[in-house]
Amino acid sequence: xxxxxxLTEIFKEFPGIGERQARRFxxxxxxxxxxxxxxxxxxxxxxKKETAQCKECFxxxxxxxxxxxxxxxxxxxxxxxxxxxxxxxxxxxxFESVKKSRVxxxxxxxxxxxxxIVEKTTKSRVRIEELKxxxxxxxxxxxxxxxxxxxxxxxxxxxxxxxxxxDIAEKFSIKISSLGRGLSTGTELEYSDNDTLRNALKxxx
Amino acid sequence: xxxxxxLTEIFKEFPGIGERQARRFxxxxxxxxxxxxxxxxxxxxxxKKETAQCKECFxxxxxxxxxxxxxxxxxxxxxxxxxxxxxxxxxxxxFESVKKSRVxxxxxxxxxxxxxIVEKTTKSRVRIEELKxxxxxxxxxxxxxxxxxxxxxxxxxxxxxxxxxxDIAEKFSIKISSLGRGLSTGTELEYSDNDTLRNALKxxx
Amino acid sequence: xxxxxxLTEIFKEFPGIGERQARRFxxxxxxxxxxxxxxxxxxxxxxKKETAQCKECFxxxxxxxxxxxxxxxxxxxxxxxxxxxxxxxxxxxxFESVKKSRVxxxxxxxxxxxxxIVEKTTKSRVRIEELKxxxxxxxxxxxxxxxxxxxxxxxxxxxxxxxxxxDIAEKFSIKISSLGRGLSTGTELEYSDNDTLRNALKxxx
Amino acid sequence: xxxxxxLTEIFKEFPGIGERQARRFxxxxxxxxxxxxxxxxxxxxxxKKETAQCKECFxxxxxxxxxxxxxxxxxxxxxxxxxxxxxxxxxxxxFESVKKSRVxxxxxxxxxxxxxIVEKTTKSRVRIEELKxxxxxxxxxxxxxxxxxxxxxxxxxxxxxxxxxxDIAEKFSIKISSLGRGLSTGTELEYSDNDTLRNALKxxx
Numbered sequence: 001x002x003x004x005x006x007l008t009e010i011f012k013e014f015p016g017i018g019e020r021q022a023r024r025f026x027x028x029x030x031x032x033x034x035x036x037x038x039x040x041x042x043x044x045x046x047x048k049k050e051t052a053q054c055k056e057c058f059x060x061x062x063x064x065x066x067x068x069x070x071x072x073x074x075x076x077x078x079x080x081x082x083x084x085x086x087x088x089x090x091x092x093x094x095f096e097s098v099k100k101s102r103v104x105x106x107x108x109x110x111x112x113x114x115x116x117i118v119e120k121t122t123k124s125r126v127r128i129e130e131l132k133x134x135x136x137x138x139x140x141x142x143x144x145x146x147x148x149x150x151x152x153x154x155x156x157x158x159x160x161x162x163x164x165x166x167d168i169a170e171k172f173s174i175k176i177s178s179l180g181r182g183l184s185t186g187t188e189l190e191y192s193d194n195d196t197l198r199n200a201l202k203x204x205x
Numbered sequence: 206x207x208x209x210x211x212l213t214e215i216f217k218e219f220p221g222i223g224e225r226q227a228r229r230f231x232x233x234x235x236x237x238x239x240x241x242x243x244x245x246x247x248x249x250x251x252x253k254k255e256t257a258q259c260k261e262c263f264x265x266x267x268x269x270x271x272x273x274x275x276x277x278x279x280x281x282x283x284x285x286x287x288x289x290x291x292x293x294x295x296x297x298x299x300f301e302s303v304k305k306s307r308v309x310x311x312x313x314x315x316x317x318x319x320x321x322i323v324e325k326t327t328k329s330r331v332r333i334e335e336l337k338x339x340x341x342x343x344x345x346x347x348x349x350x351x352x353x354x355x356x357x358x359x360x361x362x363x364x365x366x367x368x369x370x371x372d373i374a375e376k377f378s379i380k381i382s383s384l385g386r387g388l389s390t391g392t393e394l395e396y397s398d399n400d401t402l403r404n405a406l407k408x409x410x
Numbered sequence: 411x412x413x414x415x416x417l418t419e420i421f422k423e424f425p426g427i428g429e430r431q432a433r434r435f436x437x438x439x440x441x442x443x444x445x446x447x448x449x450x451x452x453x454x455x456x457x458k459k460e461t462a463q464c465k466e467c468f469x470x471x472x473x474x475x476x477x478x479x480x481x482x483x484x485x486x487x488x489x490x491x492x493x494x495x496x497x498x499x500x501x502x503x504x505f506e507s508v509k510k511s512r513v514x515x516x517x518x519x520x521x522x523x524x525x526x527i528v529e530k531t532t533k534s535r536v537r538i539e540e541l542k543x544x545x546x547x548x549x550x551x552x553x554x555x556x557x558x559x560x561x562x563x564x565x566x567x568x569x570x571x572x573x574x575x576x577d578i579a580e581k582f583s584i585k586i587s588s589l590g591r592g593l594s595t596g597t598e599l600e601y602s603d604n605d606t607l608r609n610a611l612k613x614x615x
Numbered sequence: 616x617x618x619x620x621x622l623t624e625i626f627k628e629f630p631g632i633g634e635r636q637a638r639r640f641x642x643x644x645x646x647x648x649x650x651x652x653x654x655x656x657x658x659x660x661x662x663k664k665e666t667a668q669c670k671e672c673f674x675x676x677x678x679x680x681x682x683x684x685x686x687x688x689x690x691x692x693x694x695x696x697x698x699x700x701x702x703x704x705x706x707x708x709x710f711e712s713v714k715k716s717r718v719x720x721x722x723x724x725x726x727x728x729x730x731x732i733v734e735k736t737t738k739s740r741v742r743i744e745e746l747k748x749x750x751x752x753x754x755x756x757x758x759x760x761x762x763x764x765x766x767x768x769x770x771x772x773x774x775x776x777x778x779x780x781x782d783i784a785e786k787f788s789i790k791i792s793s794l795g796r797g798l799s800t801g802t803e804l805e806y807s808d809n810d811t812l813r814n815a816l817k818x819x820x
Contacts (some may be wrong), residue, residue, distance in 0.1 A: 002677050003661045010655050015639050024630050027707050029659060030675035032664045037663040040625050042658040044644065046618045051645045060645040062617050092642050094394040101399040103406050145409055149395075150388040180387030180408025183355040184401040187389050189299040190354075194306040196389040201308050203385025203408055204350055207472050208456045213449050220434050229425050232502050234454060235470040243422050243459045246451045249439060251413045253447040255442045265440040267412050272419045297437050504804040511809040513816050555819055559805075561799040590818025592795030592810040593765040593801050599709040604716040606799040610719050611757075613795025613818055615761055 004030075034087040038108055056134070058110040058127060059092050075099075075108065082106040084142040088131065088161065090149065098147065106145075109134055115151040115160045126157075128164050135168050150181065209235075263315040265330060266295050280304075280313065287311040289347040293336065293366065295319055295354065303352065311350075319353065320362040331362075333369050340373050348380040355386065358363070368387055414440075419456040424530065466544070468504050468537060469521040483551040485509075485518065498571065500524055500559065510556065516555075519544055524558065525567040536567075538574050545578055553585040560591065619645075671749070673725040673742060674707050690714075690723065696722065697721040699757040703746065703776060705729055705764065713762065721760075724749055729768040730775045741772075743779050750783050757792040 001009075010088050011022035027038055050063050054073035065074040066204050074109065075081055083107025089095050112127045146161055147156035158178055168174050181199035184191075192200075206215075209231050216227035234242055257268050259278035265280040280286055290311025294300050300313050317332045340346065351366055353359035363383055374381050386404035388397075397405075411419075414436050421432035441445055460473050464483035471483040485491055495516025499505050507519050522537045545551065556571055558564035569586055579586050591609035595600075603608075616624075626637035644652055660792075665678050669688035676688040677773050690696055700721025702711050710723050727742045750756065761776055763769035773793055784791050796814035798807075 002679055003665050004677055005656055007662055008653075010651075010658065015643050016636060019315060020219040020633060023711070024708060026349075026662065026804055027631050027675065027711070031707065034626075035661055040622075041656045041659045043622045043625065044652060044659070047622055047644055048649055048652045049640065050618050060642070062619055064617050089394065091395075092646065093639060096638070096642070097395050097397060098402060101397075101402040103399065108809055115633045129231060137380075145406070147394060147405075149393040150390055151393075175772060177409040179405040180385065182385030182387040182389065182404070182408065184387065184392050184397050184404075185391040187356055188354040189294065189352060190296075190302050192306075193390050194308065196308040197303060198308040199387070199389075200384035201350070202381040203387065203410070205385060205407075206462050207474050208453055209472055212450075212453045212457055212615070215446075215453065220438050221431060222479045226426060228506075229503060231457065232470065232506070234457055239458055240418075243452055245417075248413055248417045249447055249451045249454070252417055253444055254440055255413050268412055268413055288598065297441065299433060301433075301437070338441050342443065353613065459744030499804065501805075505808060507805050508812060511807075511812040513809065513813040516640060555816070557804060557815075559803040560800055561803075580767060587814040587819040590795065590820060592797040592799065592814070592818065594797065594799040595765055595808050596815075597799050598764040598766075599762060600705065600706075600712050602712060602716075603800050604718065607716040608718040609764075609797070609799075610794040611760070613820075614792040615799065615818075 005198070025111045044203055057108045058112065058130065059095055059108065077165055080105070083140040085145060086138065086143070087145040087147050089147050090154075090157070094147070094149075107138075111157070111161070113147065115157040117152060117156045120199065128161065131161070132168055133174070134166060135165055135174065141172070141174055144169060146176065148179075212348070261296040262313045263335065264300055264313065265319065285302045285310070286345065288345040289338070290350060291343065291346055292350045292352050294352050295359075295362070299352070299354075310342075316366070320365045322357060322361045333366065336366070337373055338371060340377070340379065341371055346377070348377055348382055349374060351381065353384075361390070467518045468522065468540065469505055469518065470490055490515070493548065493550040494553060496545070496548065496553070496559050497555045498565070499557050500564075504557070504559075517548075521567070521571070524563040525570045527562060529564045538571065541571070542575060542578055545575055545582070545584065551582070551584055553587055554579060556586065556588045558589075670725045673727065673745065674710055674723065695720070698753065698755040701750070701753065701756055701758070702760040702762050704762050704771070705769075709764075711764070722753075726772070726776070729763065730772040732767060732771045743776065746776070747780060747783055750780055750787070750789065756787070756789055759784060759791055761791065761793045763794075780817060 005021055006018070007026045007029075008022045011017055012019060012087045013060060017025075026179070026195070041066045042165060048147060051060050052063050052066065052071050053060055054076055055071045057073060058074040067077045082105050085104070086109055087098065087104060087106060088111055089098065090111055090113060095110060110127070110129055113125050113132065115126055116158040135144065144165065147159050148157050162176055165176065180203060181196075182203045183196065183200050187196065207364060211274065212231045212234075212245065213224070213227045214257065216222055216230045217224060221226070222230075224309050231305055235251060250252055256265050257271065258265055260276045261281040264278060266399050270279040272279070274283045287310050290309070291314055292309060292311055293314045293316055295316055295318060296380050297315060300315060301367050314336055315332070316336065320331055328378065353362050367381055370381065385408060386401075387408045388401065388405050392401065414568045417436045417495060418429070418432045418441075421427055421435045422429060424432070426547070433611055434526075457568055461470050462473050462476065462481050463470055464486055466486040467483060469483060476482060477484070477485040477487045492515050495514070497508065497516060498519045498521055499508065500523060500571055502520060505520060510600060519541055521541065523535050525536055545554065554575065556568050558567050572586055575586065591606075592613045593606065593610050597606065622641045622644075623634070624638045626632055626640045626659050627634060629637070630770050631641075636693055649800050662684065666675050667678050667693055668675055669693040670686045672688060674688060680689040682689070682692045691804065700719070701719060701724055702719060702722045703726055704713065705726055705728060708727060710725060713719055725742070726746065728740050732743055750759065759780065760795060761773050764773050777791055780791065795818060796811075797818045798811065803813065
């Protein structure tokens with residue numbers, strides 16, 4: 001394999017990229033000047049050097065924003081972050097989406113994946129032990145918000161996490177909630193599935 | 206215009222049908238045998254004869270299901286229908302969707318359209334006076350559920366109807382609610398819009 | 411089954427229409443006034459009365475355009491139609507498409523279908539005997555143009571028809587041709603399949 | 616701008632990549648281990664070092680395949696490449712597509728772009744002077760094949776290049792051809808545009 005083939009293989013691992021587009025990326029790079037390519041190569045190296053995983057919420061963040069340079073992200077370190085709320089999400093891009101919406105000012109926890117419905121050994125996949133420890137050590141925590149996508153695996157993960165943290169949450173009088181369900185932007189009644197209608201009716205207000 | 210052209214024009218008015226498909230329908234009919242076409246023609250005539258508009262909920266229904274043959278649909282006539290709940294929907298196909306889901310056992314009211322945001326003379330379009338009369342005359346009514354699609358026009362209609370029936374609802378101690386909002390089936394957190402996230406967070410439970 | 415159900419079943423047979431849209435059609439008709447529905451019903455009956463199948467080219471046409479009212483369509487009856495060319499197409503809508511393009515002034519023949527690749531008894535499906543008779547009786551015919559869609563079944567039909575009419579065409583010195591192949595409008599070289607590239611290269615000019 | 620922002624900007628320039636996917640790429644890289652990221656960074660640098668632009672056909676190629684290490688690609692250097700044919704394509708990915716199809720064994724020339732219809736100063740954009748020089752110096756050249764995508768800009772480029780190389784081609788008795796036009800794989804007669812039908816009819820055989 002030459003560098004064209006090797007690079008195509010690597011680009012194929014990028015999210016949403018297939019063989020053909022991976023190859024187009026390589027040809028695109030071949031046609032760019034040395035400055036562009038050198039810059040890209042350097043930035044990729046820099047990104048990794050500048051990136052750390054937060055020891056509290058487990059999201060990847062830029063060390064430049066770290067207050068203490070000790071693996072604590074800017075949100076976990078921020079005194080304005082509401083310690084009473086902890087939102088558990090599947091992955092970094094879910095966190096990004098919520099953060100951008102500016103509708104939430106509490107803490108986050110990246111679970112690191114969803115729990116497959118048929119799987120036995122789930123603990124290896126998701127940070128459930130880390131979550132328990134986090135809950136135990138969080139002073140002033142009042143509510144854990146489970147925020148997973150609304151599909152079978154997300155539902156299963158919701159139930160799994162609830163079950164796992166039930167005892168500890170009860171012990172510390174912490175409420176467990178899940179994101180509300182019903183009509184979302186653009187939902188047309190005529191084409192709604194039964195679950196959405198049931199939730200929309202149940203949660204009417 | 207010959208019958209091909211005329212029929213194409215009529216099929217173009219069918220929901221979701223453009224010029225090309227309308228023409229394909231005509232050619233399709235030209236190639237079918239006389240029995241099929243005669244049957245279709247007869248059924249269309251029958252449908253109209255058998256159809257009435259319910260004087261209570263304003264939906265179109267099959268007279269065969271009418272108990273008294275006097276323009277009262279089978280749901281409005283059914284003693285098992287819960288008289289405490291009245292769901293207001295935009296159109297017949299929304300009603301169909303909710304009915305099929307089997308999540309609701311109350312009464313219905315077909316408003317007959319949404320209220321355009323920029324329009325002044327809305328009364329001519331939707332059955333707001335009929336709705337007020339219906340509310341006034343409904344014994345045992347406890348709650349009016351506004352069930353419109355979640356888009357700007359649906360929101361506007363929700364506000365408009367609330368405003369219009371506020372006084373009468375208050376007078377008879379009837380609650381006004383709207384369908385719940387939040388994540389709907391298939392919603393992925395990563396790709397959610399701000400409104401959906403805000404509603405999902407606000408309505409968490 | 412009531413007329414709603416029966417009519418839904420019939421609309422489901424319309425080209426490209428599924429259960430849901432068929433039902434929407436029925437609801438759409440229920441909500442229209444009697445004049446519209448009566449008109450539609452009448453036009454469907456008229457269409458069939460006014461429609462005949464041309465005895466020469468087998469396409470369905472409006473009798474209003476018939477010169478002799480004796481099952482000869484206006485194109486087959488037109489003296490300006492070029493008798494030297496006969497284009498064989500699969501179905502009426504293919505004929506429509508070519509006619510609308512105004513690039514062809516010869517005669518047509520509707521084969522009535524494509525020949526499935528795996529089928530044995532093909533004669534029952536397509537009008538191959540009628541085509542042979544047509545070729546035998548066509549005075550001044552110089553060229554038969556096979557005009558089928560470019561997919562495996564179209565290719566197979568092309569070969570099948572060529573084989574079937576080879577002898578008779580040779581006897582009367584009639585040329586058999588097929589539509590040209592290569593780049594079609596919008597084809598991008600980058601995304602072209604091998605067959606298209608091969609044809610485009612072979613037929614370069 | 617931090618390295619996340621900078622890298623997002625760069626990925627946005629990749630073909631077919633928008634803001635959101637560019638950001639997902641960055642998050643994807645943040646979550647990968649150091650080995651993967653180091654490898655990617657190295658390969659991008661290597662790619663550029665290993666890549667040269669062929670002095671004959673102007674395509675980008677891997678120096679590893681160069682015989683003389685002197686900017687002559689493996690196809691231009693190959694004695695089995697047919698010197699009688701020269702295919703002019705817009706860009707590297709068009710060349711790739713033709714090469715992969717294995718339907719052509721002649722030489723190539725990358726024009727470097729299409730000629731915009733409304734533009735005056737086209738010479739700066741495409742390698743028209745380089746093409747003329749190439750034609751002049753190509754021993755044994757019998758035919759130049761113009762192979763552009765079938766859209767208005769591709770058509771315009773075809774005409775422009777023909778006009779520009781007409782004299783020199785005539786002088787050396789070199790034929791100029793364009794890729795054939797007609798039905799391409801998957802074309803359905805019913806949905807064909809007029810141009811495609813006209814070409815398919817004109818180029819029937």
